[in-house]
Amino acid sequence: MLLTPNRFSKRLRVDFVLAHPRASYEEKMIARWGDHYLFVQFINSVCSPDGMILLPSPDEYPGPCYVWLVPKFVFPQDAFGERKFVEPSDITHIGVIRGWWPQELGEAPLSVTEESATYGVYDLKNKRFLKYRMVE
Amino acid sequence: MSLRCLERIGLCAVAGPGIVTVLVFLLDLLGFHVSRFSVLISILIAAAAVWILVRKLPAIVPVREETHKSWGVIAVWLLIWIVLLVVLNAIQNSYWPINTYDAVSTYDARAKLIMEQKTVLLKEYQRPLPPNWYYPPFVPLGLAMFYLVGISSGKILMTILYAGLCILVYVNFRRFVPRKNALLFTLLVASIPYLFSGSLTATTNFPASVYVTLGAIYLITWLKTSNSGHAVVSGLLFGLAGWTRTDSVIFLVAILVGALLIKPTVWKRLFSLFLVGLPGLVPFVIWYLWLRFSAGYSANVPQGSWLPNWAYLAYLMKGMWVMLLTPQKFSVVAPLFLLATWFSFRTRDVENRVVLIGWLFLAGWYACLAALGPSFDLWKLTVYDSGERLLLSVVPILVFTTGIQTTIQRWTESVLAKVESFFKRTRGG
Numbered sequence: 001m002l003l004t005p006n007r008f009s010k011r012l013r014v015d016f017v018l019a020h021p022r023a024s025y026e027e028k029m030i031a032r033w034g035d036h037y038l039f040v041q042f043i044n045s046v047c048s049p050d051g052m053i054l055l056p057s058p059d060e061y062p063g064p065c066y067v068w069l070v071p072k073f074v075f076p077q078d079a080f081g082e083r084k085f086v087e088p089s090d091i092t093h094i095g096v097i098r099g100w101w102p103q104e105l106g107e108a109p110l111s112v113t114e115e116s117a118t119y120g121v122y123d124l125k126n127k128r129f130l131k132y133r134m135v136e
Numbered sequence: 137m138s139l140r141c142l143e144r145i146g147l148c149a150v151a152g153p154g155i156v157t158v159l160v161f162l163l164d165l166l167g168f169h170v171s172r173f174s175v176l177i178s179i180l181i182a183a184a185a186v187w188i189l190v191r192k193l194p195a196i197v198p199v200r201e202e203t204h205k206s207w208g209v210i211a212v213w214l215l216i217w218i219v220l221l222v223v224l225n226a227i228q229n230s231y232w233p234i235n236t237y238d239a240v241s242t243y244d245a246r247a248k249l250i251m252e253q254k255t256v257l258l259k260e261y262q263r264p265l266p267p268n269w270y271y272p273p274f275v276p277l278g279l280a281m282f283y284l285v286g287i288s289s290g291k292i293l294m295t296i297l298y299a300g301l302c303i304l305v306y307v308n309f310r311r312f313v314p315r316k317n318a319l320l321f322t323l324l325v326a327s328i329p330y331l332f333s334g335s336l337t338a339t340t341n342f343p344a345s346v347y348v349t350l351g352a353i354y355l356i357t358w359l360k361t362s363n364s365g366h367a368v369v370s371g372l373l374f375g376l377a378g379w380t381r382t383d384s385v386i387f388l389v390a391i392l393v394g395a396l397l398i399k400p401t402v403w404k405r406l407f408s409l410f411l412v413g414l415p416g417l418v419p420f421v422i423w424y425l426w427l428r429f430s431a432g433y434s435a436n437v438p439q440g441s442w443l444p445n446w447a448y449l450a451y452l453m454k455g456m457w458v459m460l461l462t463p464q465k466f467s468v469v470a471p472l473f474l475l476a477t478w479f480s481f482r483t484r485d486v487e488n489r490v491v492l493i494g495w496l497f498l499a500g501w502y503a504c505l506a507a508l509g510p511s512f513d514l515w516k517l518t519v520y521d522s523g524e525r526l527l528l529s530v531v532p533i534l535v536f537t538t539g540i541q542t543t544i545q546r547w548t549e550s551v552l553a554k555v556e557s558f559f560k561r562t563r564g565g
Contacts, residue, residue, distance in 0.1 A: 017231055025233050025288065028231075028232060028233055028235070029233065029235060032232075032235045033235070
């Protein structure tokens with residue numbers, strides 16, 4: 001389960017500031033968003049800058065989670081998670097979140113549907129699934 | 137520090153960033169890419185413009201001359217709280233980077249792309265983008281300017297606007313109410329929970345709220361003083377409000393209607409003066425023309441039937457009052473405003489007609505959401521999300537019109553005097 005932003009309460013925020021007065025941008029973003037931020041960083045690291053990644057939009061995502069925030073972070077890699085902003089032929093990667101797979105592309109590859117492979121990025125060109133390993 | 141000096145500082149803090157971003161944008165259009173040089177040139181021109189503007193403003197004549205000796209415990213306490221809020225805001229904004237999802241994905245992302253491409257006219261506009269990428273570039277450009285000069289905490293821009301708002305609200309209150317009242321109502325504005333939390337994010341709602349609020353306050357001041365400088369400043373601030381967020385235009389209509397209803401005889405003079413400041417709206421128009429002709433953008437026209445959706449309108453009305461009467465969001469502003477309206481109605485005093493402007497702002501809010509809301513699939517969500525953020529531009533005006541209402545003013549003064557004497561007795565005993 002990704003760390004949800006709600007768990008970072010005001011009290012925790014004050015504690016964090018006092019404990020890390022000189023924290024870097026990365027450290028602050030990880031403190032704020034936890035695995036959300038790391039997962040986005042992972043997506044950015046495995047996608048090429050001109051790639052286009054399709055992520056589930058809030059209504060398509062099957063679980064009660066803040067994962068819909070993820071595509072918002074991916075910009076400028078053309079991933080808004082909203083299908084109307086993405087030309088299907090331009091899609092280079094699929095963001096796999098809890099096994100989500102776009103219906104238009106048919107059956108999900110076996111590597112994606114494996115029980116352990118819940119979060120990651122599927123490279124459509126190389127037909128390769130890159131799994132994200134949770135930190136928290 | 138004199139009130140005149142405070143007003144100059146406040147105007148520099150509020151109008152300064154707006155004018156600088158407008159100039160950087162215009163220079164960018166002329167081929168001078170966004171750089172430290174163009175920012176520096178813009179700051180120098182903006183400083184000269186604000187300097188000339190503040191010289192045109194008359195000296196502030198407080199409603200009651202109060203010496204430094206007359207400060208008293210209450211005034212000092214109120215001032216300490218206001219300063220504490222500004223300091224807290226500065227600490228929060230300088231420590232935490234932009235981290236709310238919409239600010240990261242739109243305004244901060246745009247700011248970083250402006251840094252990369254050295255232009256506001258990003259190549260990303262050649263393909264469809266989410267709606268808030270088309271908002272005028274005040275916030276992204278403001279953030280980019282901080283990044284350009286090596287300041288990583290772009291949100292300090294919001295602290296500058298927040299401090300400017302507090303200063304100018306106080307200065308304008310001093311024209312109509314005694315010092316303690318002015319401080320109390322300024323604290324009420326500064327401590328509106330939703331406004332304070334809005335100033336900790338880098339979105340467009342808070343800056344739009346600052347420009348709309350101060351634009352309206354300067355127009356109310358003009359109605360009371362008839363000094364042309366105030367109408368010009370009001371026009372300029374409303375221009376900058378449009379440069380921040382498109383929906384601010386609805387409040388421009390509300391304030392002009394309010395001014396005409398309160399002083400119907402002055403409409404010719406008002407419009408001619410207002411138009412002097414309104415060129416602030418020109419870059420806003422240029423921006424949309426560029427989007428239209430260069431990026432192929434067309435504004436979202438609400439789809440569906442134009443027949444009134446009664447269920448939605450009723451829900452909207454209920455939602456407005458539910459939000460306004462939630463103290464965790466908008467403090468005690470709405471009950472006080474209702475009280476001020478009641479007193480104004482009872483006294484039938486011409487001076488008190490100014491509460492009408494508060495009602496027109498609420499009507500503007502309602503009209504804006506009534507027109508746009510049903511075009512969204514999830515309109516119930518829209519009321520409590522977009523509506524709440526749009527209320528940021530309304531609520532400070534409710535405080536201002538309440539604070540200068542004569543009965544409220546008298547009551548507040550007597551309550552504060554009693555509290556002051558209680559403190560004195562306790563200290564003496």
